[in-house]
Amino acid sequence: MTSDSTSHTFLQRPAWLAVLTRATQPQLEAAYAAHTDLLAGQPLQQVRPPEVAMLMLRGRVGGTGNAFNLGEATVVRCAVRLGHGPLGVAYTLGRNKRQAELAALFDALLQDPLQHDALQRTLIAPLAQSQAAARARRQQDVADSKVEFFTFVRGEA
Amino acid sequence: MNATSTLAAALPDAVHQSQQAFREVLNALSRPGQVCNVGPALPGVALGGAMARLLLSLTDDETPVWWQQDDAPSQHWLRFHTGAPVTTLPELASFAVVRANQDSLNLNAFAAGTATSPEFSTTVLIELPALHGGAPTQGRGPGIKDSCQLDLAGLPVGFWAQWQANHAAFPQGVDIIFTCGDRCLGLPRTTRVQRLERV
Numbered sequence: 001m002t003s004d005s006t007s008h009t010f011l012q013r014p015a016w017l018a019v020l021t022r023a024t025q026p027q028l029e030a031a032y033a034a035h036t037d038l039l040a041g042q043p044l045q046q047v048r049p050p051e052v053a054m055l056m057l058r059g060r061v062g063g064t065g066n067a068f069n070l071g072e073a074t075v076v077r078c079a080v081r082l083g084h085g086p087l088g089v090a091y092t093l094g095r096n097k098r099q100a101e102l103a104a105l106f107d108a109l110l111q112d113p114l115q116h117d118a119l120q121r122t123l124i125a126p127l128a129q130s131q132a133a134a135r136a137r138r139q140q141d142v143a144d145s146k147v148e149f150f151t152f153v154r155g156e157a
Numbered sequence: 158m159n160a161t162s163t164l165a166a167a168l169p170d171a172v173h174q175s176q177q178a179f180r181e182v183l184n185a186l187s188r189p190g191q192v193c194n195v196g197p198a199l200p201g202v203a204l205g206g207a208m209a210r211l212l213l214s215l216t217d218d219e220t221p222v223w224w225q226q227d228d229a230p231s232q233h234w235l236r237f238h239t240g241a242p243v244t245t246l247p248e249l250a251s252f253a254v255v256r257a258n259q260d261s262l263n264l265n266a267f268a269a270g271t272a273t274s275p276e277f278s279t280t281v282l283i284e285l286p287a288l289h290g291g292a293p294t295q296g297r298g299p300g301i302k303d304s305c306q307l308d309l310a311g312l313p314v315g316f317w318a319q320w321q322a323n324h325a326a327f328p329q330g331v332d333i334i335f336t337c338g339d340r341c342l343g344l345p346r347t348t349r350v351q352r353l354e355r356v
Contacts, residue, residue, distance in 0.1 A: 047164055047165070048238070
């Protein structure tokens with residue numbers, strides 16, 4: 001699928017799933033409106049209709065020590081198939097069922113070799129770029145407020 | 158990849174339809190010998206309607222399922238929708254799915270529970286070619302007023318001898334749910350079955 005490495009390499013499926021799951025519903029709706037021609041005539045089957053559930057988040061402070069239960073998060077999961085094509089899946093944070101359905105739909109489309117390259121260029125690449133930019137901005141904001149602690153040597157010496 | 162491209166959907170209305178299936182299996186096991194209608198077959202699933210709906214309603218990630226025949230699409234389908242693991246050891250199974258070639262059926266191989274926890278036994282789901290038309294038998298026991306007539310078709314040879322031993326082991330033993338298409342019939346371990354001579 002991604003053997004064409006001369007121009008640029010496309011994101012693999014785990015990476016494009018991560019991009020889709022972070023995309024907002026307006027972004028996905030806009031992409032859906034722009035790609036309705038891809039869906040023409042193909043019935044959309046909800047193999048697993050969008051369902052809301054809770055996930056337990058576990059973590060370690062500073063990456064060390066034992067994992068503990070941090071808290072719960074609401075998640076929507078969904079699996080869809082277009083016609084007889086591949087199965088598209090999505091897990092998105094929150095309770096927005098439509099968002100999960102659209103993300104799963106685009107995962108299904110991306111697994112179709114005929115659509116893959118175009119969707120990577122028009123959908124995944126811009127989304128990944130804007131998400132990376134937002135992340136960098138946020139990191140910059142946080143970095144500005146970082147306080148360096150140090151102590152002067154005091155005493156008799 | 159191949160398995161996911163044929164993966165079928167589960168119950169369209171999971172909450173209400175699994176409650177209906179649960180109600181039916183409750184009826185079936187509390188009124189042994191009475192035929193209950195669980196619901197029609199699900200599109201794209203190679204199991205009868207009753208078998209598919211009962212599996213979706215009863216299994217979850219804590220109930221290992223033993224399959225008599227390897228049936229990769231159905232196993233994958235059940236695992237995707239309910240998370241029920243597949244086990245190759247019948248004595249570890251909470252549920253067992255038995256379809257064709259039942260000549261090799263051995264009820265002793267399944268978990269029978271223990272004297273203090275008889276609920277940890279296997280519930281065996283057996284898909285039969287028909288629930289009627291076989292050798293006539295008579296069932297007695299809790300949930301049956303006087304007696305009931307059973308004439309299950311397509312049972313393996315020597316099944317009723319095995320069933321007698323299963324009943325004698327009470328409170329341990331397995332419970333059986335026979336299915337055929339949309340319908341099911343319960344045979345809990347409390348039911349005594351006698352063979353009737355053909356008239």
